[in-house]
Amino acid sequence: MSRSHKEGGVLGLFDDPVRLLEAVRKLRSRGLTEFEVFSPYAVEGIEKAQGLKRSLIPFVTLVFASLGCTLGFYFQYWTSVIDWPLNVGGKPYNSWPAFVPVMFELTVLAGGLATFGALLLFARLPNTSRSALDPSITRDRFAILVSGMNPEDASNLLTTIGAREVRAIVPRGWF
Amino acid sequence: MAEILITGGKSAADLDADVARPVERFPTRIWWVCFLAALAAFGLGALLATDMFQRGLGVLGLNITNGWGVFIVNFVFWVGIGHAGTLISAILYLFRQRWRTGINRTAEAMTIFAVMTALLFPVIHTGRPWYAIFWLIPYPNERSLWVNFRSPLIWDVFAVGTYFTISLVFWFTGLIPDLASLRDRAKHPVRKAVYTVLSLGWRGSSRNWLHYETAYLILAGLSTPLVLSVHSVVSFDFAVSSVPGWHTTIFPPYFVAGAIFSGFAMVVTLLVITREVFGLKDYITLDHLEKMNKILLATGMMVGYAYACEFFIAWYSGNPIERFALTNRAFGPYAWAYWIMVACNVAVPQIFWFKRARRNLALMFLVSLLVNIGMWFERFVIVVTSLHRDFLPSSWRYYVPTFYDWGITLGSFGWFFIWFLLFVRFLPVIAMSEVKAVIAEENGEGHVAVA
Numbered sequence: 001m002s003r004s005h006k007e008g009g010v011l012g013l014f015d016d017p018v019r020l021l022e023a024v025r026k027l028r029s030r031g032l033t034e035f036e037v038f039s040p041y042a043v044e045g046i047e048k049a050q051g052l053k054r055s056l057i058p059f060v061t062l063v064f065a066s067l068g069c070t071l072g073f074y075f076q077y078w079t080s081v082i083d084w085p086l087n088v089g090g091k092p093y094n095s096w097p098a099f100v101p102v103m104f105e106l107t108v109l110a111g112g113l114a115t116f117g118a119l120l121l122f123a124r125l126p127n128t129s130r131s132a133l134d135p136s137i138t139r140d141r142f143a144i145l146v147s148g149m150n151p152e153d154a155s156n157l158l159t160t161i162g163a164r165e166v167r168a169i170v171p172r173g174w175f
Numbered sequence: 176m177a178e179i180l181i182t183g184g185k186s187a188a189d190l191d192a193d194v195a196r197p198v199e200r201f202p203t204r205i206w207w208v209c210f211l212a213a214l215a216a217f218g219l220g221a222l223l224a225t226d227m228f229q230r231g232l233g234v235l236g237l238n239i240t241n242g243w244g245v246f247i248v249n250f251v252f253w254v255g256i257g258h259a260g261t262l263i264s265a266i267l268y269l270f271r272q273r274w275r276t277g278i279n280r281t282a283e284a285m286t287i288f289a290v291m292t293a294l295l296f297p298v299i300h301t302g303r304p305w306y307a308i309f310w311l312i313p314y315p316n317e318r319s320l321w322v323n324f325r326s327p328l329i330w331d332v333f334a335v336g337t338y339f340t341i342s343l344v345f346w347f348t349g350l351i352p353d354l355a356s357l358r359d360r361a362k363h364p365v366r367k368a369v370y371t372v373l374s375l376g377w378r379g380s381s382r383n384w385l386h387y388e389t390a391y392l393i394l395a396g397l398s399t400p401l402v403l404s405v406h407s408v409v410s411f412d413f414a415v416s417s418v419p420g421w422h423t424t425i426f427p428p429y430f431v432a433g434a435i436f437s438g439f440a441m442v443v444t445l446l447v448i449t450r451e452v453f454g455l456k457d458y459i460t461l462d463h464l465e466k467m468n469k470i471l472l473a474t475g476m477m478v479g480y481a482y483a484c485e486f487f488i489a490w491y492s493g494n495p496i497e498r499f500a501l502t503n504r505a506f507g508p509y510a511w512a513y514w515i516m517v518a519c520n521v522a523v524p525q526i527f528w529f530k531r532a533r534r535n536l537a538l539m540f541l542v543s544l545l546v547n548i549g550m551w552f553e554r555f556v557i558v559v560t561s562l563h564r565d566f567l568p569s570s571w572r573y574y575v576p577t578f579y580d581w582g583i584t585l586g587s588f589g590w591f592f593i594w595f596l597l598f599v600r601f602l603p604v605i606a607m608s609e610v611k612a613v614i615a616e617e618n619g620e621g622h623v624a625v626a
Contacts, residue, residue, distance in 0.1 A: 102333045113344065115344075
């Protein structure tokens with residue numbers, strides 16, 4: 001399932017998610033892996049049918065949230081205890097309970113920004129070299145893009161598995 | 176499929192057309208009237224603020240003992256308004272409350288604009304806003320001294336800053352697929368180009384949806400503690416001080432309940448108008464509004480409980496100063512403000528015990544306005560009555576906001592509505608990709624994600 005190839009191929013359009021799921025299962029049972037699935041909303045079960053692995057975003061969030069928490073504490077400790085220890089109201093220099101709110105906020109901030117960053121990275125957004133395949137996909141239709149195959153065979157295959165409309169796609173960028 | 180969330184037998188294509196309509200045509204006259212009114216209000220506030228910066232904060236009603244006045248009231252009020260949006264978008268998402276899909280986009284937008292409005296006040300309240308950035312951001316000053324991280328005011332900077340950033344990221348993440356829908360509908364080249372860039376080239380591939388759903392779930396999880404923490408930290412600004420009437424442990428939950436209460440009232444106000452003006456009655460249904468009104472009833476009683484609890488503790492603690500502060504609040508010179516607060520926040524929402532009242536548009540609009548007035552006065556009562564009589568009776572005074580206070584307050588409403596009107600004009604007011612999943616499920620089109 002290499003994604004390095006140019007994103008040309010043959011696009012098959014479907015009218016509902018049930019047919020799409022069936023089609024994806026049929027493609028997989030034929031041993032085909034060079035295809036992408038598109039939908040206007042997240043179709044439940046598509047990742048299983050397509051054999052996609054779980055997203056790694058939660059691990060990124062965990063790492064960065066932990067970093068935010070630790071560095072948040074370290075920064076407050078360093079400024080209050082090491083760089084300029086200042087007696088405020090007779091409290092200990094390392095008055096850690098008072099540091100908790102800022103630690104918490106930095107945990108959420110770092111975790112949230114990392115989650116968004118990871119989403120862009122994993123989803124390869126923004127990618128100016130790819131544009132929408134068909135305007136109806138973000139409206140109410142579903143599609144399978146078969147690439148790395150002879151266009152005629154791909155068209156026949158997509159029609160056999162139930163595509164309503166089939167056409168060739170030439171890769172192009174945003175503008 | 177016990178309940179119908181979308182009425183009128185709408186399809187996904189109808190949804191796109193209905194939501195995109197206000198975006199794809201020249202704004203209506205009513206939009207222009209509202210927009211110009213908002214601009215005028217903001218203009219007045221900006222003018223008065225400029226004049227205030229030149230002359231100094233003396234033009235406000237502030238003086239010893241009232242170091243804080245209407246500006247801090249407005250700050251707490253606007254931050255509070257924001258909470259409903261995060262509650263709807265994050266907590267209701269985690270609880271799989273699917274009715275949220277019709278209203279979450281508007282509510283989240285409201286959150287962001289409310290926090291932007293709130294942030295104006297601590298900055299202009301310094302009187303020298305061009306220095307404020309240096310006072311708020313932790314960096315070593317000219318004597319290499321750092322900010323005091325034990326101060327709730329610094330916690331507040333982090334809390335509200337994080338809240339704004341995460342809300343914005345969460346909102347934008349939700350917008351990406353819908354911006355792609357607008358892009359694919361667009362005929363005008365400029366509109367097409369703008370939405371192409373904004374949608375980041377989203378194509379709706381299943382790999383992207385997989386990451387997207389995961390990221391959305393995590394952002395909802397991260398935003399959830401923010402709903403509870405932000406107004407708790409705002410309440411620390413008061414509760415960590417030693418001022419009688421502020422120094423109470425009930426403040427964090429009391430502030431959070433009040434924030435959700437006022438926020439839901441603002442959402443009802445905005446939704447009643449938005450669904451009417453943009454013809455979205457099939458997506459933002461009476462059922463949605465009825466649920467919101469139930470939450471108003473529940474949170475209204477929570478704040479009512481908090482008011483009563485404050486009095487109970489003032490009596491039970493046996494502390495004469497605390498007793499004075501609370502008695503002064505309800506029966507002192509500002510009794511009028513206290514009873515406006517009780518009437519609007521505790522008494523008025525009780526009408527929502529009746530189903531007919533919960534489903535009556537005119538009535539809920541009126542109640543939501545009254546609740547917002549009541550919640551503004553709640554903050555006024557907390558800020559002003561606790562300060563105007565301190566420990567030394569010779570310094571007691573009666574705080575009266577001036578024309579500058581009121582004008583700048585009006586300006587903040589103008590600022591909020593400028594952003595909100597731009598939002599309804601340029602962005603999809605309903606989370607289309609989420610509602611499409613709901614429509615598909617209601618039509619029985621197989622197993623689809625609860626988005």
